[in-house]
Amino acid sequence: MSGKTMLHMEDVYVSYQDRQKRENLILNDIDFKVSEGEFITVVGPSGCGKSTLLRLILGAERPTRGKVLLDDREIETPDRHRGIVFQKYSLFPHLTVLENIVFGLNARDPSLLRRFWRPFRFRERRARHLDEARSYLDRIGLAGSAHKFPHELSGGMRQRVAIAQSLIMKPRILLMDEPFGALDHATRMEMQLFILEQWEAHGMTIFFVTHDLEEACFLGSRVVVLSQYYQTDAGPGQGAKIVGDLAVPGAHPKPTDFLYSPEMGQLVARIREEGLDPDYLQHIRDFNLTHRDAFRTVNEREWKQDACEKPA
Ligand SMILES: Nc1ncnc2c1ncn2[C@@H]1O[C@H](COP(=O)(O)OP(=O)(O)OP(=O)(O)O)[C@@H](O)[C@H]1O
Ligand SMILES: [Mg+2]
Incomplete structure (x- = not known):
């Protein structure tokens, strides 16, 4: 400290x-x-x-x-x-675990412009985000659940994903x-x-x-x-x-x-x-x-x- x-x-x-x-x-x-x-x-x-x-x-x-x-x-x-995790509803129910974790990183991109202007770089960045998300999944012991949806997970697993979803943004305050x-x-x-x-x-x-x-x-x-x-x-x-x-x-x-x-x-x-x-x-x-x-x-x-x- x-x-x-x-x-x-x-x-x-x-x-x-x-x-x-x-x-x-x-x-x-x-x-x-x-x-x-x-x-x-x-x-x-x-x-x-x-x-x-x-x-x-x-x-x-x-x-x-x-x-x-x-x-x-x-x-x-x-x-x-500053990231926040609630008791429930921190995850997007229609996205998979991997998509949930990568969501914030992708949302940070001014994506539409980049997608058409520099498509190769855009795809490269998206691939890097996915790699990073997979490494977080590994760290939280959920590598095998990357393609599951939140409703297919237990409460504890869901909260791990919600925490990883916040942590991947490297917040100073959680x-x-x-x-x-x-x-x-x-x-x-x-x-x-x-x-x-x-x-x-x-x-x-x-x-x-x-x-x-x-x-x-x-x-x-x-x-x-x-x-x-x-x-x-x-x-x-x-x-x-x-x-x-x-x-x-x-x-x-x-x-x-x-x-x-x-x-x-x-x-x-x-x-x-x-x-x-x-x-x-x-x-x-x-x-x-x-x-x-x-x-x-x-x-x-x-x-x-x-x-x-x-x-x-
Ligand atoms: N937007 C709002 N408009 C009016 N009153 C509100 C609003 N938000 C919270 N309150 C009131 O403020 C008080 C504090 O609410 P808050 O949700 O922060 O309490 P809490 O300590 O988190 O409660 P709990 O332990 O039940 O989660 C409550 O009386 C609540 O009804
Ligand atoms: Mg409260």
């Missing part, structure tokens, strides 16, 4: 209007910095805004207020430096929204090891959203806990804040023994209480923001007013 800041979220608010045109605050003053190569897992209660956070980093959505900066420049639209949520326990464990291998091999920065706290603590070098369950001096908070931003202790990646260790149990219990328990309202002054890149830009006055704060 280089330690150089790559992504920077500063005073980020997201609110949506409901049918009565009332502002509904979803993300409330999100701050953090990320270094190149971190493996960040994001957990939080259902509906707190985890997918919204990923969409901001992808560039599919702009914050209502605040900044999402990549290398000091605001993210405005999705581009090939966003994963509950990618293993629909898999059975054994396949899920296998996929956890698979993504750690890919992270080690490619060195990209990962944001991985999960509902499974064990998965979050096992996979991540850093766990970000987003929650609407907290309080300020003025009462219960509105919109989700980062209530925990912590480094998972020990080396990364973890040996599988860590899953059964007392440290893991304690960490999970603490995150569950502070982030996911609606009856446990931690004061914003006590948030566990101990990761070296965690920060908050509020002062004492804002702490007191926070519950009433609305994005401008």
